[in-house]
Amino acid sequence: MEKDFHDMNDEEIVSMALRDQAFFSHIVLRYEDKLSRYIMRLGVRNAEDRQDTLQDIFIKIYKNLNSFDTSLSFSSWVYRIAHNEAISAYRKKNVRPEGHLIDEGNERVAREMSTCTGAEKKFDEKVNAEEIARVLEKVDDKYKSVIILRFFEHKEYEEISDILKIPIGSVGTLIHRGKKQIKDKIDTKQLHV
Amino acid sequence: MKPQIKKQNNNHGSELSSAVLNRIKSEKVTPTARFIFTCINCMVWSAWAFSVIIGAISVAVLLYVGDHARFALYEATHTTPLSFFIEVLPYIWITVFVLMGAFAYFNMKHTKSGYKYPMWQLLISSLLFSIVGGAVLQFFGAGYLIDTQLAKRMPIYKSLEQSEQRMWQKPEEGRLVGVFDTMDEKEEVYTFVDRSDHSWRIQTKELRVVDRELLSSGNIVRVLGTTTDAVNRDFHACGVFPWMFDANVSIKEMKKDRRIFVERMYEHMEKGDRLRGLEREVFDKNETMPFEEGLCANLAAVKRMKF
Numbered sequence: 001m002e003k004d005f006h007d008m009n010d011e012e013i014v015s016m017a018l019r020d021q022a023f024f025s026h027i028v029l030r031y032e033d034k035l036s037r038y039i040m041r042l043g044v045r046n047a048e049d050r051q052d053t054l055q056d057i058f059i060k061i062y063k064n065l066n067s068f069d070t071s072l073s074f075s076s077w078v079y080r081i082a083h084n085e086a087i088s089a090y091r092k093k094n095v096r097p098e099g100h101l102i103d104e105g106n107e108r109v110a111r112e113m114s115t116c117t118g119a120e121k122k123f124d125e126k127v128n129a130e131e132i133a134r135v136l137e138k139v140d141d142k143y144k145s146v147i148i149l150r151f152f153e154h155k156e157y158e159e160i161s162d163i164l165k166i167p168i169g170s171v172g173t174l175i176h177r178g179k180k181q182i183k184d185k186i187d188t189k190q191l192h193v
Numbered sequence: 194m195k196p197q198i199k200k201q202n203n204n205h206g207s208e209l210s211s212a213v214l215n216r217i218k219s220e221k222v223t224p225t226a227r228f229i230f231t232c233i234n235c236m237v238w239s240a241w242a243f244s245v246i247i248g249a250i251s252v253a254v255l256l257y258v259g260d261h262a263r264f265a266l267y268e269a270t271h272t273t274p275l276s277f278f279i280e281v282l283p284y285i286w287i288t289v290f291v292l293m294g295a296f297a298y299f300n301m302k303h304t305k306s307g308y309k310y311p312m313w314q315l316l317i318s319s320l321l322f323s324i325v326g327g328a329v330l331q332f333f334g335a336g337y338l339i340d341t342q343l344a345k346r347m348p349i350y351k352s353l354e355q356s357e358q359r360m361w362q363k364p365e366e367g368r369l370v371g372v373f374d375t376m377d378e379k380e381e382v383y384t385f386v387d388r389s390d391h392s393w394r395i396q397t398k399e400l401r402v403v404d405r406e407l408l409s410s411g412n413i414v415r416v417l418g419t420t421t422d423a424v425n426r427d428f429h430a431c432g433v434f435p436w437m438f439d440a441n442v443s444i445k446e447m448k449k450d451r452r453i454f455v456e457r458m459y460e461h462m463e464k465g466d467r468l469r470g471l472e473r474e475v476f477d478k479n480e481t482m483p484f485e486e487g488l489c490a491n492l493a494a495v496k497r498m499k500f
Binding site: 018021022024025028029032051054055058059062063064065066067069071161165166167168169170 | 207209210211212213214216217218220222223224225226227229230305306308309310311
């Protein structure tokens with residue numbers, strides 16, 4: 001019986017890749033677009049830098065395949081490595097992100113941010129995607145990562161907790177504070193206008 | 194039958210997957226062996242266990258000091274309970290406990306699932322292990338053993354017994370630590386050898402029978418009184434107290450220790466008041482009292498109890 005890799009879950013491909021490195025390319029194919037978008041949002045904007053960082057990420061994933069903890073989802077583990085590598089690459093280059101952080105699905109993101117907590121209606125009404133894009137670049141790094149993972153990568157709290165290695169409670173707090181900071185920055189901007 | 198899957202043909206894969214596979218081949222990258230990760234994980238847990246054990250040892254010594262420091266007699270050596278606490282607190286063990294708590298937290302945070310728990314949970318669980326472990330160790334007398342053995346092997350380390358001795362072997366302040374040697378025919382003057390190997394003549398007129406019995410028991414004792422002649426080493430005793438408690442001391446014994454000390458000091462206080470009244474009635478104001486009794490009423494400890 002022949003089984004296509006599309007039908008296999010990550011864990012099965014990992015165990016195959018451990019036996020034959022050629023199978024690792026399936027992992028690369030499965031995650032390269034997602035990780036490319038993610039690290040770009042984290043600040044690795046230059047296409048060449050992004051390619052280099054992605055290579056480093058996948059090499060690191062391959063090297064550490066045996067440390068993959070099956071109690072986590074493989075996706076969370078991959079994002080964790082990507083996050084750490086992207087942050088290191090960003091720090092190495094010391095490049096501030098330029099241009100729009102959100103380059104696709106802006107409206108959808110804005111909608112999600114505004115519907116996430118019904119309590120912040122005032123915030124929801126004022127939020128528009130472009131503003132978020134501009135303001136998010138000025139949000140503190142500690143909030144930026146959770147906001148990106150939650151609203152751009154659509155990760156659950158538990159997954160964010162696993163990726164950033166912080167307690168779930170802290171994820172909720174950071175998202176709440178991040179949203180508040182975005183709202184404050186939008187309000188300040190509107191006042192000045 | 195095991196599922197067969199197609200290997201990725203690099204020609205059909207992305208540029209990135211080709212580049213990654215090429216790098217894996219050219220740099221001869223191989224996955225790090227599983228046992229290395231297992232070893233790292235074991236090392237983190239071992240470091241955590243180490244810090245918890247050292248923390249437990251510090252708790253055992255802290256409990257021992259808490260049990261055996263003679264808070265009951267603090268007026269004999271200090272003006273306030275606070276100054277007594279400040280002097281007897283085992284700072285080194287408090288520091289060790291705090292450092293080990295932080296180290297245990299750090300290690301637990303770096304275990305596989307340590308990040309899932311908030312700081313206070315990790316910190317409290319580690320400290321709790323140390324506290325429970327320390328209580329168990331102290332139950333078996335480990336606190337005393339560690340304290341005394343460390344003092345024997347490390348001259349820089351001062352045990353509770355040594356610090357108590359430093360506080361009580363002060364004849365100029367009316368405190369002696371030592372052992373009974375001989376007594377005179379009238380059984381009122383005892384010869385006593387202190388911890389500095391000096392022989393003292395102890396006047397026991399103002400001692401109770403139980404104090405005299407304790408003094409002559411041959412055990413190490415604390416004598417509270419006043420030095421009447423520093424050159425000839427004459428000492429007027431006002432109270433005799435056991436040197437250190439046994440390994441396990443109960444709250445009841447500690448309360449009894451305190452009660453005996455307070456009673457003794459109040460007795461001297463009342464006796465002093467009576468004698469002063471008598472002095473005013475019978476003798477001239479400028480004349481000194483023709484008897485030795487009443488010296489104990491002037492003890493610093495008695496005066497401290499008045500306020």
